[in-house]
Amino acid sequence: MTTLLKQTNPNPAETTSCQDGINSVTVINTLSIISAVLIAIQSCLLFSYTRDSYFLGLGTLAGIAFLGLLLLNELGMTLMARLFFLAIHQTVAILLAIVKGAVVGEAILAAFLIIVTLLVFTRTWIIVSCITLSIACLLIIKINFHTGFLNPVPEKGLQSIRFFKECCAASLFILISAGVGFFKRNVLGLIKALKKSNRELQQALKEKSMLAQFLSHEIRNPLHSMAGITEVMTREISGKDEYNPLMEYMHDLNASSGYAMSVVNNVLELEAAERQCCSPEVFAPADWLQGIVKSFQYQASHKQVALVFVSGDDIPSYISSPKNCLNKIVINLIINAIKFTRENSVVSITLSRENERLCISVQDRGMGMSREKRDRIFNLYETEKNEFLQGSGIGLYVANNLTRAIGGTLALESEENKGTTFILEWPLQEAATPPMKVVSNLDGFEGLKLLAVDDDTFSQKYLKRYFDDTEIHIRQAFHGEEGLKLCRDWQPDVLLLDVFLGDMTGHEFLEQVHILSPDTRVIIVSGTSSEEEKQWFLDAGADNYLMKPLPKRALYAAIEHVMGKESAAAI
Secondary structure (H helix, E strand, C coil): CHHHHCCCCCCCCCCCCHHHHHHHHHHHHHHHHHHHHHHHHHHHHHHHHHCCHHHHHHHHHHHHHHHHHHHHHHCCCHHHHHHHHHHHHHHHHHHHHHHHCCCCCHHHHHHHHHHHHHHHCCCHHHHHHHHHHHHHHHHHHHHHHHHCCCCCCCCCCHHHCHHHHHHHHHHHHHHHHHHHHHHHHHHHHHHHHHHHHHHHHHHHHHHHHHHHHHHHHHHHHHHHHHHHHHHHHHHHHCCCHHHHHHHHHHHHHHHHHHHHHHHHHHHHCCCCCCCCCCCCEEECHHHHHHHHHHHCHHHHHCCCCEEEEEECCCCCCCEEECHHHHHHHHHHHHHHHHHHECCCCEEEEEEEEECCEEEEEEECCECCCCHHHHHHCCCCCCCCCCCCCCCCCCHHHHHHHHHHHCCCEEEEEEECCCEEEEEEEEECCECCCCCCCCCCCCCCCCCCEEEEECCCHHHHHHHHHCCCCCCCEEEEECCHHHHHHHHHHHCCCEEEEECECCCCEHHHHHHHHHHHCCCCEEEEEECCCCHHHHHHHHHCCCCEEEECCCCHHHHHHHHHHHHHHHHHCCC
């Protein structure tokens, strides 16, 4: 019996799925044994009561048929076993009803067969067919009972005998109970599997998020160092004729680090693109876009590509828009245009106005795209091979998601062998002229004590050079414990804190700083772009949150912001 009840692997040639066959074997085997036992007992009782050998013969044949289903499952013919199980029940019900007028509980039997159908089949067309046959069987029995179109039912047939009714009711109750029990077990199993999968998915997402933050920190740190190197060296050799040849290398380094950072941002912010909607800023759109175009002139010149910027006359002086998101979108579009345009050609960037929307078009003179390619171009990892720059297939996907996030549209027009034009549109919101910003040089903060805690030696080296021209006292710590000791003994005015330290996390460090040096203003300097992490630090008491790579002017402005002019007077 144990062998017959085991979950036999179905034949690979079976038309149903393997998992479906395994789930159905135990159900059909168990219900077949129950059905065989019940019909054997009921046929013997009816024979004893009526002395009609018809019941004994029908019960014997049906019992053998039900037990034969176990053999079919053992041979791996699971689909046939399931179909025959339903067919045997339907055939026995019709023969009893039409030949002997045994019309009792046919509706309950139909319900049982429907439960079994839903339990052991997964393909829609099979489920619909089996349920239809079960209902057809019920209708045939009912119609014959009322009309006698197949065989008239005696007025005092077996359906009027109380003993027969009780036997049928008991059998159907047992079958229904078994079917519902299996159905419940199956549903609970699915719920359990779903919960397990959900837990595994949540754990995988958590681990993926932690990996992304770690990679973000490890990749952005060297890029931060590169930005510091170029800024310090450019400042030191600027205006000195003997170093003019080095300026070209500075431009190379700037262009390479800028492109590397755009790729890193695309990869690390891939999943967060839509939910990281930037806050609106007031800026001059023409000057902003012209500045981005200029930053790519050097990169384009390597391919003998000219970048041409044109701005319409009706562009407002200032707008309020999510500038950071627009930066990422436009940079991706320009990089893509430079990558795929022909050498010795032109990439045109146009800023125009369409009623209450601003429009930026980026047109290249490349090979263009087929219609099939245009339909897929915004899909993740969709790219073209190119000798100049290897594409990642991420940039346009991120650009499209960010465009939707700011309520805009990103369309393209392309024709093979003629080039491609990407058209970005987003809602226009004009703004008043903002007050002039004075570039900070930290005047008035002489004597300010600044502590930088970061485990990256390169970042620390060039960060210190940012303050060579100031009267600020700076100290550095390369480990969490070292930083906490300086906080306790030195009581710095400003703390620049990295989120990943060698011996502790930035979260742990921040909690202790508030105890050891409660008056210290904390600026988080992070290599990660997680909005959740940023909000956590700000809620935990940090005064500002900056992203690497960190330009000198942004750092100066952050220090001035967290200290304030009132605090400066007390230093």
